[in-house]
Amino acid sequence: MIGEALKGHLDLLLLAILADEPAHGYAVIESLRMKSQGTFDLPEGTIYPALHRLESQGLLHSSWSEDSARRKRIYRLTPKGQQTLAKRQEEWKNFSNAINATVGI
């Protein structure tokens, strides 16, 4: 149930996590799990196609880092990604306010 509900909002979550700092896929997934206190625990392999799609849409940019012992693909938000994130955050705020008001939270 949570997995299905999450799919529609995955882009927003990934953009928000990467707004904090550039990160590789593993760190993004860890951050998603930790910030949601384990609620958003999708199969890790399903996050990568979403990251790649966001990159192809110009919202993220990736580059390979050789700093550590292992090569890592680091994702960072582009200016277009920052604008999209701000817009989605606003949309989410309005949407969640409306839901909360309706269900009486």
Add this chain to the structure above:
Amino acid sequence: MKENQIQIYLRKLKSQLWLRGIADRDDLAEIESHLMEAVERGLGQGLNLEEAESRALERFGSVKVVVSTFEKERKDVMQNILLAVAVLAGLFSAYVDASPNWDDTGILAGGLLLVSGLLTLLGHRKPWLIALAVGIWIPLHDIYLSHDFSLLLVLLFPLVGAYGGWLARMGIRKTLHPA
């Protein structure tokens, strides 16, 4: 040397992504890096190698789930590219067919069949659409010029090719992954 669980997983994933025409060396390197990091974390938490690999794979998701997600995310792009190639090949064949010095219908028919077969073999999921995109231009040209509908029969060649390629892809997939 015996493959470990991660290598077996990566091999299966690679072949499945390749079959769908969405394999990318960087993507696979990224997934391998992720799994190795997950195994290292597991080892750091006191698991043995086999347990760490199992847990890394369990958390990553089955090949089926991961491939299906890749496919959903990329199918539009890949399908559209293959369709665009089909349209271009079809237009080129109509141009060749219309040129006054060309009279080798056999080569043209074979070309339509081969191109359609190749495009569905590479991953397009709608053989009928590929057949239309490749084969409709020659009959359309003739219908426009002479109102001759008999050349619609030309569509048989790309149809046979497209369904042949599609069946071959299904066969390859079944052979590699019987389950």
